[in-house]
Amino acid sequence: ETGVTQTPRHLVMGMTNKKSLKCEQHLGHNAMYWYKQSAKKPLELMFVYNFKEQTENNSVPSRFSPECPNSSHLFLHLHTLQPEDSALYLCASSQEEGTGGQPQHFGDGTRLSIL
Amino acid sequence: GQNIDQPTEMTATEGAIVQINCTYQTSGFNGLFWYQQHAGEAPTFLSYNVLDGLEEKGRFSSFLSRSKGYSYLLLKELQMKDSASYLCAASSNDYKLSFGAGTTVTVRA
Numbered sequence: 001e002t003g004v005t006q007t008p009r010h011l012v013m014g015m016t017n018k019k020s021l022k023c024e025q026h027l028g029h030n031a032m033y034w035y036k037q038s039a040k041k042p043l044e045l046m047f048v049y050n051f052k053e054q055t056e057n058n059s060v061p062s063r064f065s066p067e068c069p070n071s072s073h074l075f076l077h078l079h080t081l082q083p084e085d086s087a088l089y090l091c092a093s094s095q096e097e098g099t100g101g102q103p104q105h106f107g108d109g110t111r112l113s114i115l
Numbered sequence: 116g117q118n119i120d121q122p123t124e125m126t127a128t129e130g131a132i133v134q135i136n137c138t139y140q141t142s143g144f145n146g147l148f149w150y151q152q153h154a155g156e157a158p159t160f161l162s163y164n165v166l167d168g169l170e171e172k173g174r175f176s177s178f179l180s181r182s183k184g185y186s187y188l189l190l191k192e193l194q195m196k197d198s199a200s201y202l203c204a205a206s207s208n209d210y211k212l213s214f215g216a217g218t219t220v221t222v223r224a
Contacts, residue, residue: 002157042119043158043202043214056211090157098210100145103160 003027006091006107013081014115021076021110023091031097032074033104034066037088049074050097078112086114117141117213121203126221127193135188135201135218143208147179147186150202152217158202161188190220198222 004025013019025032034046048056049068063085065077074091088111092104118140127133139147146165150158164170164179164186176189190197200217207213 002159004157040123040216042216043204043212045211048211100206100210101163101165103148103163104212105160106150106157108155108157 002105002107004091004093004105004107006089006110008110009108010111010113012113012115013078015081015083017081018077018079020078021089021091021112023074023076023107025072025074025091025093025105025107027093027105029093029095029105030071031094032068032071033092033094034074034076035090035092037090037109043090047076048097055097081112081114083114086112088112117205117207119203119205119213119215121201121215121218123216124219124221126223129193129195129222129224131193133190133193133220135190135203135220137186137188137203137215139184139186139203139205139213141205141207141213144181145206145208145210147177148204148206148212149177149186149188150204152200152202154199161201193222195222195224 007022031050035043046060047066067075088109090109091107094104095102121137149161152158162177169178174191179186200219202217203215204212
């Protein structure tokens, strides 16, 4: 139990579907992150929120839309995805962005498959 | 850009020692993290180094040389449960993490 919970754990969707990934952290952190993890590739940072404000959009296509209603919850809304978007999507949190030495705590991820 | 290199795979015997090397090139540097990730699970934090030298935590130790852009994770007295992927991540000036692709360690009986 890492204190970061992601749902669903697995998701299969067609290219025309709309779905959302959810992340919740119970650690009292103020920064939350979305990463994409593809096989044999480094984790790719997608978005960062610090105190509910988006501070990073790492050139992510607009078919991925993040939402952070409060410091404990983070969503990733998906629409019109492509087969190459199939991957493990990891959520993480940390005390706050911009402080050295603070480890990020990860959820177990959502395994996304695009048909 | 960021460049983090680590070996893809390593195999060792139960009870042995394995050293996972990581080299990094980042725009500014604010420390080096190691994470462990078992298949299908979350990456979990192992260690953080920001100053040169060796940090020891039980069976796991991590070393950093800032001048060489080099770190290693040392796993001693290997156990079967240590079979996992080990991720090296460098923190840059803006405190963003750049990850390596991970080293899959297989421990054999």
